[in-house]
Ligand SMILES: NC(=O)c1ccc[n+]([C@@H]2O[C@H](COP(=O)([O-])OP(=O)(O)OC[C@H]3O[C@@H](n4cnc5c(N)ncnc54)[C@H](O)[C@@H]3O)[C@@H](O)[C@H]2O)c1
């Protein structure tokens with residue numbers, strides 16, 4: 001064998017293997033673009049060296065093989081593939097070939113359709129009943145998937161309308177619409193199931209299931225695009241377009257984007273239009289298909305071994321490509337989530353250069369089994385962030401190395417925390433980490449936290465961007481001169497702000513705790529914790545076991561709290577917040593919470609609901625005061641509610657309370673209760 005022969009041989013073997021992965025296992029290891037390149041290379045070698053052409057070459061055959069575990073179906077008319085063009089020149093050449101073969105100078109009408117990315121099926125109807133469905137297989141023999149196809153809701157089991165042919169074979173594409181694909185994958189990630197690489201593999205993998213009950217759960221759809229055999233008595237319309245309308249009247253779904261155009265110029269315009277709306281279409285397409293519309297002309301043109309001469313697929317830029325993973329960097333989001341980002345050897349995907357892709361989290365890295373230096377398939381569809389779909393394992397070499405997930409935050413060096421059962425790893429330096437700074441500050445000043453009036457999100461952005469504030473403690477060191485240097489900050493607002501900061505120094509332990517922004521610690525938990533520990537040192541020193549003893553504090557919360565107070569950086573910030581002004585601190589202080597045993601609280605175990613408008617009390621304040629007395633304040637009335645407090649214009653909740661016989665108080669009674677909670681007697685339910 002010479003060099004060319006051995007290259008041809010190698011290409012044949014490689015393509016053969018890729019065919020098996022793609023058609024038989026619905027799990028390709030290389031992107032279509034790579035497959036197409038290799039296929040083209042082989043075609044060119046065969047064209048230049050016809051003496052070495054092998055009749056069994058993958059270039060000579062229609063794709064797949066039928067899996068023997070399904071019954072087999074002999075196609076009465078072969079199911080062929082399509083020739084491809086990738087640009088306007090090749091399309092023009094196709095137009096010229098058609099014109100020449102038809103010996104015609106007249107403009108030719110083409111029928112244009114999206115090229116759906118799923119798999120071809122043949123569905124046979126007899127006396128209007130669906131009797132058999134098959135895959136394309138190798139074009140001659142397909143797999144019997146009748147029971148699977150029956151589960152696809154959009155495919156009629158019985159045709160409707162008049163003049164139904166005695167026998168008709170409908171051909172079309174089974175596919176998974178984008179929405180269904182995305183939803184399916186999201187749920188699969190949560191369940192820990194296998195995610196599909198792309199909608200085409202999803203459709204093929206779902207349809208070719210030995211258990212049709214599995215197919216039934218998958219969001220599959222179908223569009224018809226051809227007619228196979230029909231009984232002799234049936235006369236079909238004489239153009240492809242009219243035939244598609246004919247199928248529609250029997251209740252068969254046909255794509256709305258189908259159009260008739262004149263000449264390859266019309267085809268090119270159609271191509272450009274569909275390409276422009278590719279991302280907005282509800283289904284995945286990998287190109288458009290042009291078919292000579294007149295059936296008589298189709299018959300004159302005929303077929304070559306694997307494809308008709310009267311049709312061509314104009315492929316779009318590939319959405320998947322092959323490239324190398326050069327490195328992995330870890331980014332810290334504004335809430336501390338740490339995301340591995342793949343740095344790729346730049347590659348064109350879907351018409352743009354891609355050099356980064358997300359790896360989501362540590363689980364995804366494990367699932368992919370990817371290493372730095374690997375060849376990977378990247379996918380970029382629409383404006384979704386590029387993803388790594390799979391690793392091409394047989395291209396892995398000894399230089400590849402493992403990806404180490406960092407144990408410390410790459411931005412602030414705090415410990416990285418990953419709780420069991422959670423996919424996301426996070427930086428635990430919430431108060432200190434530069435990546436989380438803005439979010440932490442916005443939360444810190446918010447109304448329910450430190451309640452610092454006059455500091456909005458915009459101002460926080462400015463303060464951080466001007467490097468005036470790094471941690472919450474810096475807020476309290478701001479000077480009037482610094483504030484006046486900011487955009488749109490007048491004398492008056494600056495004074496107001498400084499006053500607000502001054503009065504925020506005196507706060508409550510619960511508010512302060514909530515303001516720290518410890519993960520999952522909301523307002524209510526902060527109050528419970530304040531009540532339970534009465535002051536900061538006790539809480540700071542608490543072990544996970546001690547924290548778990550607090551009502552409503554579960555494993556996850558306890559660990560978040562524990563981690564938070566183990567971070568040197570967080571402690572430094574807290575220390576500065578609490579140090580007296582004379583020592584350069586922010587001077588924040590509060591009255592220690594009187595420590596009361598929980599079961600001694602007057603409203604312990606009671607569930608209250610606040611509804612309507614309160615005129616003397618602020619609703620949040622009332623809620624907090626009730627919680628401090630041990631009550632649970634719920635959002636809706638049920639049989640478990642002990643008391644409803646109804647302000648003015650109370651509506652459905654009040655009605656519900658009356659229906660259920662839950663006692664109702666007015667605002668005055670609430671005020672009296674809060675003034676002297678010790679001697680209260682709650683009304684008893686009848
Ligand atoms: N990645 C891999 O390893 C791998 C392996 C094998 C094949 N492939 C991909 O598959 C392609 C070859 O597959 P193929 O032989 O099925 O050809 P094809 O997908 O290029 O075109 C033919 C198919 O297009 C589909 N189609 C969609 N809309 C249609 C319409 N409106 N009218 C007619 N047909 C329509 C039908 O299923 C038909 O069988 C390759 O170009 C490659 O991209 C990839």
Ligand SMILES: [Zn+2]
Pocket residue numbers: 332409410411412413414427428429433434435
């Ligand atoms: Zn950090």
